[in-house]
Amino acid sequence: MKAIIPAAGLGTRFLPVTKEQPKEMLPVVGKPVIQYVVEEAVAAGVDDILMITGRGKRAIEDHFDRSVELEDLLERSGATDKLRQVRNIPDLANVFYVRQGRPRGLGHAVLCGAPHTLDEPFFVLLGDVIVPGNHCLPRLQEIHKKYGSSVIAVEPVEQQYVSRYGVIAGHEVEPGVWKVTDLVEKPPANEAPSNLAIFGRYLLTPRVMEILPHIEAGRGNEIQLTDALRELILREDLYAVTLDCKGYDTGNILSWLETNVALALETEEFGDQLRESLERLLG
Ligand code: UTP
Numbered sequence: 158m159k160a161i162i163p164a165a166g167l168g169t170r171f172l173p174v175t176k177e178q179p180k181e182m183l184p185v186v187g188k189p190v191i192q193y194v195v196e197e198a199v200a201a202g203v204d205d206i207l208m209i210t211g212r213g214k215r216a217i218e219d220h221f222d223r224s225v226e227l228e229d230l231l232e233r234s235g236a237t238d239k240l241r242q243v244r245n246i247p248d249l250a251n252v253f254y255v256r257q258g259r260p261r262g263l264g265h266a267v268l269c270g271a272p273h274t275l276d277e278p279f280f281v282l283l284g285d286v287i288v289p290g291n292h293c294l295p296r297l298q299e300i301h302k303k304y305g306s307s308v309i310a311v312e313p314v315e316q317q318y319v320s321r322y323g324v325i326a327g328h329e330v331e332p333g334v335w336k337v338t339d340l341v342e343k344p345p346a347n348e349a350p351s352n353l354a355i356f357g358r359y360l361l362t363p364r365v366m367e368i369l370p371h372i373e374a375g376r377g378n379e380i381q382l383t384d385a386l387r388e389l390i391l392r393e394d395l396y397a398v399t400l401d402c403k404g405y406d407t408g409n410i411l412s413w414l415e416t417n418v419a420l421a422l423e424t425e426e427f428g429d430q431l432r433e434s435l436e437r438l439l440g
Contacts (some may be wrong), residue, residue: 158205158298159274160198163266164191164284165211165257170409179214180408181284186421190407191217192246193287199250201294203280206252207273209266211259221252262379267361268369276363278307281382283357287416289423290402297360297398300334306394307365309386310358311335312404319349323383325397326350337395342376342383353397355383356404364393 168175174183181191191208198206210217224243231240257269267281278301280294293310300308311325323342327335341350359382368388375381389395405416418435421427 158201158203158280159207159277160203160205160280160282161207161209161267161270161274162191162194162198162282162284163209163257163263164214164217165209165260165266166263166285166408167260168285168408171413177213179210179217181214182216182220183407183413185287185405185407185413185417186424186427189220190287191284192220193289194282194284195221195249195252197288197291197294198280198282200291201280201298203294204250206250207270208252208254208284209257209269210254211257218254221247221249223247262374262377262381264369264372264380264382264385267382267385268366268380271366271369274363274366278360278362281359281361285406285408286357287405287407287420288356288358288402289405289420292402293358293400293404294360296400297358300396300398301360304394304396306396307359307361307386307389308396308398309337309355309360310404311353311397311399312356313352313399314354316346316349316352319346319352319354320344322354322356324349324351325353325355327353327397330396333399335397335399337386337390337397339390340383340387342381353399355397356406358404362393365389368392 164181168180171180182189195206227243255269257266297308297310320343323340324344325337326339327337330336365385368385372380372384375384386395407413407416421431
């Protein structure tokens with residue numbers, strides 16, 4: 158299966174860091190965010206990835222390319238572990254690139270992939286969201302096979318925070334699986350139809366690519382994927398699934414910090430030391 162990874166956004170919530178460098182290349186425990194995203198796709202059997210990039214995003218292409226001088230140096234100095242790490246990156250998958258001339262929103266970014274995905278269903282993985290555990294995409298695939306429809310991953314969030322997310326309305330058809338009846342982008346907490354938030358993993362049918370060209374700019378003057386999905390449910394079923402895993406949004410400073418801490422705490426290398434540091438800092 159193919160995957161589209163939109164990574165062309167301007168990252169304005171992360172300025173000035175993102176003035177000249179992609180937020181998708183920010184480090185999370187020693188690895189750029191986008192590498193986690195590609196590894197997640199590969200772990201789910203994706204071997205063909207279309208990255209949506211744009212101006213100022215060259216570092217992403219360079220990261221997934223060979224680094225001949227660096228490899229030579231590591232080889233000469235006998236740093237075999239590091240050499241293996243560096244060589245593995247371009248071998249992960251076939252990564253293709255298309256540039257979104259102007260970042261006109263997530264829906265527009267996905268539409269840039271239409272000539273690549275053609276008439277096949279495809280995954281969309283937001284380039285600034287990390288989903289550890291490798292359970293998410295296989296689950297989307299399972300539900301897609303069962304119902305033959307598009308499927309989106311959602312996670313329950315505290316009611317007070319729903320206004321930060323796209324939220325679904327729907328009814329549960331089996332444990333953890335909802336048939337979606339509506340999608341609302343960033344609703345006020347007291348008007349939200351549920352607390353099930355869309356967090357950046359989708360398996361979409363080609364019908365979405367037929368709808369996207371007709372979607373007008375919505376919130377933030379951007380072409381929203383959520384608006385296309387609202388249109389989709391008038392023509393096809395759409396399912397949402399909750400998972401055991403959590404999506405870490407790295408697109409703003411606080412959540413990027415939280416992601417680093419959460420993932421570092423789980424590592425053997427840093428976990429114990431970081432826990433001690435945090436206890437010391439918190440007094
Ligand atoms: P975001 O909305 O988080 O990215 O999109 P943004 O627009 O860069 O964020 P801010 O609000 O300015 O800080 C989620 C993912 O979709 C990509 C982004 O690069 C990010 O990985 N995206 C977004 C595109 O590829 N194109 C767009 O036009 C918008």
